[in-house]
Amino acid sequence: MRLFRIALACAALALAGCSATVTPLPPITGNPTADSVAWDKFTQADLAHAEADAKASGDVIAEPCYPAIADMLQSLPVNQAQQCTGADCPVTGVATLFQQARDVYNPLRGGIPAGLVVGCGPLASQLRMDLLQLLAKLAAGTAVGVLSGGIAVTPMLVQ
Numbered sequence: 337m338r339l340f341r342i343a344l345a346c347a348a349l350a351l352a353g354c355s356a357t358v359t360p361l362p363p364i365t366g367n368p369t370a371d372s373v374a375w376d377k378f379t380q381a382d383l384a385h386a387e388a389d390a391k392a393s394g395d396v397i398a399e400p401c402y403p404a405i406a407d408m409l410q411s412l413p414v415n416q417a418q419q420c421t422g423a424d425c426p427v428t429g430v431a432t433l434f435q436q437a438r439d440v441y442n443p444l445r446g447g448i449p450a451g452l453v454v455g456c457g458p459l460a461s462q463l464r465m466d467l468l469q470l471l472a473k474l475a476a477g478t479a480v481g482v483l484s485g486g487i488a489v490t491p492m493l494v495q
Contacts, residue, residue, distance in 0.1 A: 361378065
């Protein structure tokens with residue numbers, strides 16, 4: 337699970353410099369149920385767009401990961417319980433929010449769901465290797481830079 341979080345964070349950092357237009361995040365209204373539904377719709381649309389992009393660019397490693405994440409999110413008890421809208425939704429307070437957080441966490445206690453491992457395993461492995469290679473280059477550049485007075489650090493990072 338920790339490796340998956342690291343891989344996602346690295347992917348987000350790698351993509352942070354892209355010049356694509358980013359859809360604004362849904363506003364937080366103060367109604368936890370409505371906010372949760374809005375964020376769920378935003379996340380599902382984002383995952384569908386990422387899957388379409390991976391498919392269009394021929395990224396066979398990342399393509400199966402996005403629907404696996406979407407399926408896992410939809411299978412969480414919180415998402416199944418919050419399909420109501422308007423006056424049909426129950427009151428949501430601190431106790432309900434606490435329980436909903438536990439509802440999300442409890443299925444993950446046993447480890448990463450199998451569908452996510454199968455769908456995202458190759459992508460996580462590739463990101464891990466990319467991160468290790470970057471760290472190795474940074475370590476080698478730093479070591480050479482220290483020995484040569486800082487001259488070799490820049491060429492190592494430019495590669």
